[in-house]
Amino acid sequence: xxxxxxxxxxxxxxxxxxxxxxxxxxxxxxxxxxxxxxxxxxxxxxxxxxxxxxxxxxxxxxxxxxxxxxxxxxxxxxxxxxxxxxxxxxxxxxxxxxxxxxxxxxxxxxxxxxxxxxxxxxxxxxxxxxxxxxxxxxxxxxxxxxxxxxxxxxxxxxxxxxxxxxxxxxxxxxxxxxxxxxxxxxxxxxxxxxxxxxxxxxxxxxxxxxxxxxxxxxxxxxxxxxxxxxxxxxxxxxxxxxxxxxxxxxxxxxxxxxxxxxxxxxxxxxxxxxxxxxxxxxxxxxxxxxxxxxxxxxxxxxxxxxxxxxxxxxxxxxxxxx
Numbered sequence: 594x595x596x597x598x599x600x601x602x603x604x605x606x607x608x609x610x611x612x613x614x615x616x617x618x619x620x621x622x623x624x625x626x627x628x629x630x631x632x633x634x635x636x637x638x639x640x641x642x643x644x645x646x647x648x649x650x651x652x653x654x655x656x657x658x659x660x661x662x663x664x665x666x667x668x669x670x671x672x673x674x675x676x677x678x679x680x681x682x683x684x685x686x687x688x689x690x691x692x693x694x695x696x697x698x699x700x701x702x703x704x705x706x707x708x709x710x711x712x713x714x715x716x717x718x719x720x721x722x723x724x725x726x727x728x729x730x731x732x733x734x735x736x737x738x739x740x741x742x743x744x745x746x747x748x749x750x751x752x753x754x755x756x757x758x759x760x761x762x763x764x765x766x767x768x769x770x771x772x773x774x775x776x777x778x779x780x781x782x783x784x785x786x787x788x789x790x791x792x793x794x795x796x797x798x799x800x801x802x803x804x805x806x807x808x809x810x811x812x813x814x815x816x817x818x819x820x821x822x823x824x825x826x827x828x829x830x831x832x833x834x835x836x837x838x839x840x841x842x843x844x845x846x847x848x849x850x851x852x853x854x855x856x857x858x859x860x861x862x863x864x865x866x867x868x869x870x871x872x873x874x875x876x877x878x879x880x881x882x883x884x885x886x887x888x889x890x891x892x893x894x895x896x897x898x899x900x901x902x903x904x905x906x907x908x909x910x911x912x913x914x915x
Contacts, residue, residue, distance in 0.1 A: 612624050642664050734764040780806050859883070862886055
């Protein structure tokens with residue numbers, strides 16, 4: 594196992610995909626191949642596993658542990674690894690946090706509990722209890738995943754400020770605040786606290802606009818496919834090079850529009866198909882209830898990749914059989 598180094602979440606952080614075989618078992622060889630492809634990108638700060646992009650909702654505790662252990666073994670000596678903490682119950686979240694620290698993670702991305710979906714914004718003490726359970730189980734820095742308001746799992750600003758005051762190990766927020774005014778408010782407020790909280794954008798459908806508001810980083814599933822473009826865009830924004838940022842964003846736009854079209858739940862399914870089209874993976878298998886995309890949608894993804902200037906094969910490969 595690689596030696597874990599101190600890490601403060603910031604910069605460009607792709608969330609990687611998880612390849613499956615046709616029988617829905619994890620394809621470990623393809624997983625490492627994917628990790629190697631992503632981490633070869635200059636300018637990355639870390640990578641994330643056991644998140645939405647790797648279909649964590651469909652993975653068992655033991656699978657999550659093995660994913661993390663194999664990831665750390667493969668690339669942990671080159672880049673910090675962030676582990677997702679996805680659990681509805683706080684006790685289970687704490688168990689995953691303990692496991693993740695033992696397996697070599699450098700930080701933890703804490704998802705909101707789905708139990709808070711029906712009015713959790715009215716009971717901020719519940720979110721605080723959830724985070725305290727994770728913080729008590731691990732000394733690693735935490736990233737609070739703040740969902741879009743339409744999911745009914747968003748943390749109001751007052752709740753976020755309460756969390757940051759009560760739990761000092763929270764060092765960053767993955768901000769999916771889909772309303773630009775609220776997103777900008779979060780950036781200017783949280784990054785200027787006495788103990789600043791880094792805002793990592795996950796508004797990948799409008800990433801350039803988000804980054805120009807002043808985010809200190811980004812954490813994105815689209816980084817599993819276009820980590821180079823995201824890294825270049827972040828660098829251009831940091832250097833105040835608007836012309837270059839616009840040129841890079843012109844390439845990102847068609848891909849982002851293809852990935853994040855309706856239904857939104859298929860975004861990572863689409864990224865898997867893109868990986869096949871680009872010759873980086875052999876299959877685009879997803880675990881149920883997610884289902885394979887239609888040939889028509891795969892053609893749209895192929896067209897978007899071509900518009901972005903990415904090297905796509907001459908024909909659509911059958912990702913069901915490799």
